Amino acid sequence: MNLDTPQLVAIAAALGWASGLRLYAVVFLTGLAGALGWVDLPAGLKVLEQPLLLWASGGMFALEFFADKIPGVDTVWDVVHTVVRIPAGAALAAGVFGSDEAxxxxxxALLGGTLAATSHIAKATTRAAANTLPEPFTNLGLSLFGDGAVPVMLWLSWAHPIALFVALGVALVVMVTLVWVFFRFLKALVARLAPRRQHVH
Structure with missing residues (x-):
């Protein structure tokens, strides 16, 4: 498959954005698609097809799937992966073009890192806000939505790059809005709880 520049950019954008939500799913699904011959991965991503990496990413994919369903644990997981998802998203996006096209x-890499940061911050902020709700269904629904959004966006980047750009544009607008709304909500919540803690002490 000969990929033109717009499609390579679409793949790089999808890899970066999706890494901010489900890094290990991105690594595993992309590598698996290449190993099974569903797509012809660019040279810089061929390493994802290696059996050892598939097993490792598959195991982490499964672990993240369950960790993301547990309120509280999901927030801790997001905090820990702040230092992992963003550089990994940048590296995956850069791998689409490889070292021959520096x-x-x-x-x-800049595009992938920025998109990974945006989706990661939106996810972490939204899930932290959802964890303040007394019922578990919102949190579970958001997690399942993320599970479905990642493979859909990856597929669009290969099959329908123009649709990917449209979907990504909508997703970015929604995510930036969510970050703004829920950051204000969490800030107000912390401000309300702080006086109570001081009063207790």
Whole structure:
């Protein structure tokens, strides 16, 4: 499969954005698709097809799937992975172009890292706000939505890159809005709880 520049950019964007939500799912599903011959991965991503990496990413994918369903645990998982998802998203995006196209790879890394940061912050903020609710269904629903959004966006980047750009544009607007709304909510919640803690002491 000969991939033109717009499609390579779409793949890089999808890998970066999705890494901010489900890094291990991205690594495993992309590597598996390449290993099974469903897609012809660019040279910089061929390493994802290696059996050892597939087993490792598959195991972490399963662990993250369950950790993301447990209120509180999901927030801790997100905090720990702040230092992992963003650089990994940048590296995956850069791998789409490889070392032979240094300029494009650098641009892709910046794009991937930015998108990974945006989706990660939106996810972490939204889930932290959802964990303040007394019922578990909102949290579970958000987690399942993330499980479904990642493979859909990855598929769109390969099959329908224009649709990917449209979907990504909508997702970014929604995510930025969610970060703004829920950050204000969490800030107000902390401000309300602080006087109570001081009063207790």
């Amino acid at each position: 300029t494009w790879a650098t641009a892709a």
